[in-house]
Amino acid sequence: xxxxxxxxxxxxxxxxxxxxxxxxxxxxxxxxxxxxxxxxxxxxxxxxxxxxxxxxxxxxxxxxxxxxxxxxxxxxxxxxxxxxxxxxxxxxxxxxxxxxxxxxxxxxxxxxxxxxxxxxxxxxxxxxxxxxxxxxxxxxxxxxxxxxxxxxxxxxxxxxxxxxxxxxxxxxxxxxxxxxxxxxxxxxxxxxxxxxxxxxxxxxxxxxxxxxxxxxxxxxxxxxxxxxxxxxxxxxxxxxxxxxxxxxxxxxxxxxxxxxxxxxxxxxxxxxxxxxxxxxxxxxxxxxxxxxxxxxxxxxxxxxxxxxxxxxxxxxxxxxxxxxxxxxxxxxxxxxxxxxxxxxxxxxxxxxxxxxxxxxxxxxxxxxxxxxxxxxxxxxxxxxxxxxxxxxxxxxxxxxxxxxxxxxxxxxxxxxxxxxxxxxxxxxxxxxxxxxxxxxxxxxxxxxxxxxxxxxxxxxxxxx
Amino acid sequence: xxxxxxxxxxxxxxxxxxxxxxxxxxxxxxxxxxxxxxxxxxxxxxxxxxxxxxxxxxxxxxxxxxxxxxxxxxxxxxxxxxxxxxxxxxxxxxxxxxxxxxxxxxxxxxxxxxxxxxxxxxxxxxxxxxxxxxxxxxxxxxxxxxxxxxxxxxxxxxxxxxxxxxxxxxxxxxxxxxxxxxxxxxxxxxxxxxxxxxxxxxxxxxxxxxxxxxxxxxxxxxxxxxxxxxxxxxxxxxxxxxxxxxxxxxxxxxxxxxxxxxxxxxxxxxxxxxxxxxxxxxxxxxxxxxxxxxxxxxxxxxxxxxxxxxxxxxxxxxxxxxxxxxxxxxxxxxxxxxxxxxxxxxxxxxxxxxxxxxxxxxxxxxxxxxxxxxxxxxxxxxxxxxxxxxxxxxxxxxxxxxxxxxxxxxxxxxxxxxxxxxxxxxxxxxxxxxxxxxxxxxxxxxxxxxxxxxxxxxxxxxxxxxxxxxxxxxxxxxxxxxxxxxxxxxxxxxxx
Numbered sequence: 001x002x003x004x005x006x007x008x009x010x011x012x013x014x015x016x017x018x019x020x021x022x023x024x025x026x027x028x029x030x031x032x033x034x035x036x037x038x039x040x041x042x043x044x045x046x047x048x049x050x051x052x053x054x055x056x057x058x059x060x061x062x063x064x065x066x067x068x069x070x071x072x073x074x075x076x077x078x079x080x081x082x083x084x085x086x087x088x089x090x091x092x093x094x095x096x097x098x099x100x101x102x103x104x105x106x107x108x109x110x111x112x113x114x115x116x117x118x119x120x121x122x123x124x125x126x127x128x129x130x131x132x133x134x135x136x137x138x139x140x141x142x143x144x145x146x147x148x149x150x151x152x153x154x155x156x157x158x159x160x161x162x163x164x165x166x167x168x169x170x171x172x173x174x175x176x177x178x179x180x181x182x183x184x185x186x187x188x189x190x191x192x193x194x195x196x197x198x199x200x201x202x203x204x205x206x207x208x209x210x211x212x213x214x215x216x217x218x219x220x221x222x223x224x225x226x227x228x229x230x231x232x233x234x235x236x237x238x239x240x241x242x243x244x245x246x247x248x249x250x251x252x253x254x255x256x257x258x259x260x261x262x263x264x265x266x267x268x269x270x271x272x273x274x275x276x277x278x279x280x281x282x283x284x285x286x287x288x289x290x291x292x293x294x295x296x297x298x299x300x301x302x303x304x305x306x307x308x309x310x311x312x313x314x315x316x317x318x319x320x321x322x323x324x325x326x327x328x329x330x331x332x333x334x335x336x337x338x339x340x341x342x343x344x345x346x347x348x349x350x351x352x353x354x355x356x357x358x359x360x361x362x363x364x365x366x367x368x369x370x371x372x373x374x375x376x377x378x379x380x381x382x383x384x385x386x387x388x389x390x391x392x393x394x395x396x397x398x399x400x401x402x403x404x405x406x407x408x409x410x411x412x413x414x415x416x417x418x419x420x421x422x423x424x425x426x427x428x429x430x431x432x433x434x435x436x437x438x439x440x441x442x443x444x445x446x447x448x449x450x451x452x453x454x455x456x457x458x459x460x461x462x463x464x
Numbered sequence: 465x466x467x468x469x470x471x472x473x474x475x476x477x478x479x480x481x482x483x484x485x486x487x488x489x490x491x492x493x494x495x496x497x498x499x500x501x502x503x504x505x506x507x508x509x510x511x512x513x514x515x516x517x518x519x520x521x522x523x524x525x526x527x528x529x530x531x532x533x534x535x536x537x538x539x540x541x542x543x544x545x546x547x548x549x550x551x552x553x554x555x556x557x558x559x560x561x562x563x564x565x566x567x568x569x570x571x572x573x574x575x576x577x578x579x580x581x582x583x584x585x586x587x588x589x590x591x592x593x594x595x596x597x598x599x600x601x602x603x604x605x606x607x608x609x610x611x612x613x614x615x616x617x618x619x620x621x622x623x624x625x626x627x628x629x630x631x632x633x634x635x636x637x638x639x640x641x642x643x644x645x646x647x648x649x650x651x652x653x654x655x656x657x658x659x660x661x662x663x664x665x666x667x668x669x670x671x672x673x674x675x676x677x678x679x680x681x682x683x684x685x686x687x688x689x690x691x692x693x694x695x696x697x698x699x700x701x702x703x704x705x706x707x708x709x710x711x712x713x714x715x716x717x718x719x720x721x722x723x724x725x726x727x728x729x730x731x732x733x734x735x736x737x738x739x740x741x742x743x744x745x746x747x748x749x750x751x752x753x754x755x756x757x758x759x760x761x762x763x764x765x766x767x768x769x770x771x772x773x774x775x776x777x778x779x780x781x782x783x784x785x786x787x788x789x790x791x792x793x794x795x796x797x798x799x800x801x802x803x804x805x806x807x808x809x810x811x812x813x814x815x816x817x818x819x820x821x822x823x824x825x826x827x828x829x830x831x832x833x834x835x836x837x838x839x840x841x842x843x844x845x846x847x848x849x850x851x852x853x854x855x856x857x858x859x860x861x862x863x864x865x866x867x868x869x870x871x872x873x874x875x876x877x878x879x880x881x882x883x884x885x886x887x888x889x890x891x892x893x894x895x896x897x898x899x900x901x902x903x904x905x906x907x908x909x910x911x912x913x914x915x916x917x918x919x920x921x922x923x924x925x926x927x928x929x930x931x932x933x934x935x936x937x938x939x940x941x942x943x944x945x946x947x948x949x950x951x952x953x954x955x956x957x958x959x960x
Contacts, residue, residue, distance in 0.1 A: 371606045387647040400640035
């Protein structure tokens, strides 16, 4: 509750700040203050269970320790993102304060998506999250690729929103109680009613679009590649994790009892996402584009949570959000410093910038899922959930084989950094100051800590 | 203090880990080298001490430790030394000082990182042999791989990057399949209650794994999920294709780690996890696995015979030896298994000796083609004597350490199936052929331009080889201590 109000207020504040402050650095500090406060307020609510303001949301929102811990992960990751890449935001264009404002609105949308208790709030949340993203994607105004990406994202996004609204309508129509509340949609015991089933499929399609699951992933590489890199980092991590969280909550709480009837759909989508994401990522030469495809591949792993739909899956989605967001934000922060975004651009980085190379290696190992990193624990929990589910054992085997494929493209970067000789040109445009490097080290240590002891995060989920 | 604050298994893992991390921060190569050498002797000292604390009851508190770790999912950091892993952890502790000493005069570029990674690999390997919890085992299983991956790719030969990556992907696929297997067994284990009252629905503990409720079909499928991981690591035919290239391209000290210790991880996985968890499945598929092992022996021996590249020759001979060990293990007969248990140790010692000699030859002459060498005996007499001893141990001549093990393994194989034993016996003959052939071509005959300027080896190399030869003879004449150290493990593994 705190988060929704505060992120919206701070977004407005940032906009005004854009009108009054001429300096480029000041908005970043205001945004940093905002995100720290946001994190703190959410932590207070998670700790005590009580929001600061006593507003009655008429049951339209539901906060519990599960979604509050997810929000804590989101704000924590955003904090790291602002700290590491905030100065890059200033380089995108003139309207720095607006960019930050838009990101706060995105966070507001995410907060709604994390706590929704009716389908209407879900819809509003998704929209509040998406619209600022369309703008951020196109924020590099003079760049044709950025414009193209923005337009593509906007059109496809509108289309999927339309489908989502249609789905909600069908479910409302098929609900004898005539209610949007997700705990008030009876499913019966036999086969699903046609209206509900249609609604389910529409919702599935639109959510799959939001999390870029195959075969609804076609926008992802172009948008992620075309958007300014600093915003790609934001979109492919925090926003994507939020999409999954809402996806999981929606399907668990509304359609959970009918799991057996739609599980096969998820199996197909998961397998396709894993296959397409991983195989296409193998062929990419640009690290940025590789990360775009790898984000599809990672989405495939996260979909295992929907496939399994048990307690382990919920723990897994929290861990996965944290592990994947932190690792990807880290690797993007390093990428932003590189002169050349191709794999060859990383050649010999370990000799010239040992710290950057070391932390990048840890982030990549985490994305691959090597033990002692958070990424391993995340994949491990997902696999555990999927095995516990007991159905479709082949999918689990397929998922780990695809994880092995992912080693190929992540390790290519490691190989370039450590085992190849650097060229004559300078590899990085700036190695960042010591603060930046220290922060990357902190992030890497955090990833290792999560890899050794993930239960401190999971413990929060059962806190209240 | 011992047993209250710290235990042997902790020392064996944390010491190399800590020293490895310190090594990264040493300023000069020489400091790192000395640190690694001293540290590895320290670990060896601890490990030698563990050989005297073997009583299961009385020394339990020195040999076992159990921390809470991931309680919600029924995992604890449980490590311990028992008769299954004791000899192998000793081998790990013994191998590294020998390797560091034998290669003391090598100049490694970026030595602090090199020695750091070597010590981390030692810590990982120790963990594999000491873990008593499936998740801990999996952790160390992967962690042993990562330093070795970096070592091979950074300090290896020309084609090191693709070759090492092939090795990495092979083992990574194997271990992920094993992870699925572990998770599946985990779902069928009993609930676990910790001492502080936390409980979890299932458990990763070895003891719980052995009592998992699995149907025959499930056992059969899971058996293969685990076995593929172990078979790739050993490697046995047809999963061996990564091995000759990797051995050839890795820097020799790393090859010693790979062939001396890492391949034992696969065999160890079978005796610690596979057979105790799936005894019926192991019984059911023994014939198939022995068939592949023996095919591997013949195939690898034949290639070794034709091989001109010295390093690849040793690599293929290693595949043949591992094949025999795997075959003996799956006979399920007491003699075969006992022979394999001691052979894991002796093969580790011998192969490290063999690699040392090969490395010395390569360093002195600059070539690894057997056909280009000749007449080294007159130039380097000490080296020749050492190589002959090690090579004879490699073909298991009586009085060398490999003989008792090989004898027992053949006895077990003979009990299992006469024809298998006879076929595997051809492998022994072939191994004599290619080994003697190699000695003849390298050391005897005329010296040529490559070998005429070679001098004998330096004192540290002499010392290392002398120690290895000493071990070869002592354990060859009196193998009883090795048998005593491993005997208690047999009831778990002997299925017939």
